[in-house]
Amino acid sequence: MHQQLTERPVDLDPRETAEWLEALDQIVEGMGPDRASFLLEQLTERARANGVTLPIRTSTDYVNTIKPGQEVPYPGDRALERRIKSLTRWNAMAMVSHQNKHDDGIGGHIATYSSLATLLEVGFNHFFHGSYGDQPGDLVYFQGHASPGVYARAFLEGRLSEDHLNNFRHELRGTPGLSSYPHPWLMKDFWQFPTVSMGLGPINSIYQARFMRYLENRGMIPTTGRKVWAFLGDGEMDEPESTGAIGVAVREKLDNLIFVINCNLQRLDGPVRGNGKIIQEMESLFRGSGWNVIKCLWGGDWDALFARDTSGKLVQLMNECVDGEYQSFKAKGGAYVRKEFFGRYPETAKLVEDMTDEQIASLHRGGHDPLKVYNAYKAAVEHKGGPTLVLAKTVKGYGMGEAGEARNPTHQNKKMNEKAIEYFKNRFEIPIPDDAARDGAFYRPPESSPEIAYMQERRRVLGGYLPNRKPVASQTKEIPAEVVTEFAGGSKAPHPSTTMAFVGLLKRLMKLPEVGKRIVPIIPDEARTFGMEDMFRTYGIYASGGQLYKPHDADVLFTYKESKDGQILEEGITEAGSMAEFTAAGTAYANYGVDTIPFYIYYSMFGFQRVGDLIWAFADSRGKGFLMGGTSGRTTLSGEGLQHQDGHSLLLASTVPTLAAYDPAFAYETAVIVREGIRRMYVDREDLFYYIAVYNENYQQPAMPEGAEAGILKGIYLFKKSDAVKAKNRVQLLGSGPMVNEALKAAQILAEKYSVAADVWSVTSYNELRREALKVERWNRLHPAEPAKKPFVQEVLEGTEGPIIAASDYMKVVQDQIAQWVPGRLVALGTDGFGRSDNRTHLRKHFEVDAAAIVVATLSKLARDGKFDAKKAAKAIGEMEIDPEKIDPAIA
């Protein structure tokens, strides 16, 4: 899309060209830009009608979008703001440098914030609202590895102490510690958005802006001027998540969203686009998508040169140079720029003949000029009808001099030598003694100093400090126990799957006064798969512009109803986008002061392994809500095969510390878990979220056994005790999800054919059982002189008889999680290996998790334990129609 501006066609008749251009200039001057635009439109149409191929050029010249004549004067005190910025720069640098001097290798970044300082400071002094009246303020996504700058500012504001700064990246030593990057989990009163995994900030911020509109349109929050600001790296833009959702922002007309890309032209290893121009590329991409794009490339000191550039050669030169060259121009000083840049054409060389090399070297880039940045932000904030991108050209390592300015290795630069520190100190005029400076001493002028007073006053005017995470107290009522009771009586034909039962529960919750409106169902184009299509009509699909057409199915019950205050978020086929929306909804209690309870239901296979990093960031954000893994299980989802059948989400779920993952078998189990989840997350304010596997196999939903609730929540309960009293052997069969039914069938076969009594348990969560057991073990380890406590799983299974055969529709390692608390007894049957396209019967046979496999595993284990005749066990394999030499499904 990006057209090389060097590839312009040759001008065959320059005189004619000049006449046309002059005519245009006269129109602009005499009639204004709107008239010029109108005429160009007319010309374009005429040209098209005459068969002229129009050049598609979505990028403009490599100059500022806002011309000097369109600028407003700077409203702040530039001298004071420069002082504040210098102090912030110093403290940020000192923090990282000092820490690495005394703790080699602890890390941190200097160069990123050095490039970003003006972009943030103009925001902090003039744009970022800490609040809107009694409403929370703007939502700012900071470049993660610029965190030292954000800490340094908070230090000057008096929000962080010198102790804090001394404990940067020493979270486990001094208190209070400062986390390396923005992590709400680690600094819950400070950071709001974890951004350091590149690409998550951009996509999360887009859906944040969409969710803000959703809350406004549904009347859940008042409409304010609140903005979402996302500060992004130019290297970061290569992540697919960074640009993959930019169309959403246009479609949704998100004029509450502003992206600022810090275009320092470098990433970690070297230039982002040495041979091209990242700014032009981003301009084309975003402008082509419909964003309002503002380029802020050159500082005010260039304006005089532009004014004198009557030949147009300066702009031509700027268009021609590639980023690799621009980087050298900053790395190599004024004489080099005079020779290699301006010297390329006599006209441009002339422009700077009166300037010294130092003056040339200090010509600023737009992102370092507060006036240019202010005007870009002002235009962004005032823009209506869509999102704005500000492309700000900066210098990586600005102010680091030879220690790193625009040098390839600068990203990794964590320490500055004494000479470099001295240079930095002098350049930014930090009034501390040289020896203190060399040691990286911090500097904060007194509270009464003009600098501190000014910055405090600016923040007061703008409604408070940022970033600032402020969760509200609970607004959510407990779910009445009757709701569970409604699901505890067992089903009548036609019997539902656990997915259908869950959808019934969801609808029931949505009808509850108080809680109902807080529920946010999120679906990535799978509502019909999960039997949710009747909810379209009842609750409406959120559409910011309402429904502009009459749906073809308007006259049927389950019509596709879109509405401005629709409750359902139908995201389309974007698991990443849905996860980002889930994140906005799951953290609304901290960002908007309102409890919303998201249920994101999706094809489980396209969850953890597809958007795992977003799930991790959700946990970091202290998000609340329910991830509902639909079409679960490697054998229960029949027919779909290798790429669809999920047998490992529960395993991946176990890696997320605050995620409680469940694998319920029956409708009442889900109801119990969801009710408790709402209580823990929303009433008691625990920081956790839920993953619940739901399946699409229809079967009789039984009545809830008396007293099962506690076990359901802890992870295991006895579902059916065998009444085969005369049996020679007794065993324990553990099932999860639909495998409970296979265990029940196996129990019957074992009793009838082999005289083995089998008690059947439903294990709703191996993950939770293991976590509790590990917690208890840790306590025992650290309290050796006190009586040992017993893990719940051990307490439950210890007194039971015989081997424990545990079947699930997941990998065996899920069940293995409890092995150490039932020594020598556990046999796990699971679905290790790739999926296959076939039906449930064949899949379960293939993966050896069906009733026959459970019977065989039971007898085999009894035989190995010396409790059953080995020959009979071997014979049973034939009786169960299993080929003992068949290929191992784990590698098939």
Ligand SMILES: Cc1ncc(C[n+]2csc(CCOP(=O)(O)OP(=O)(O)O)c2C)c(N)n1
């Ligand atoms: C997903 C991901 N991959 C890699 C990294 C490691 N990393 C951190 S910063 C960085 C370079 C960032 O360059 P850019 O986005 O241009 O930011 P700048 O520091 O130049 O402002 C990299 C590769 C990361 N944080 N996240």
Ligand SMILES: [Mg+2]
């Ligand atoms: Mg960069």
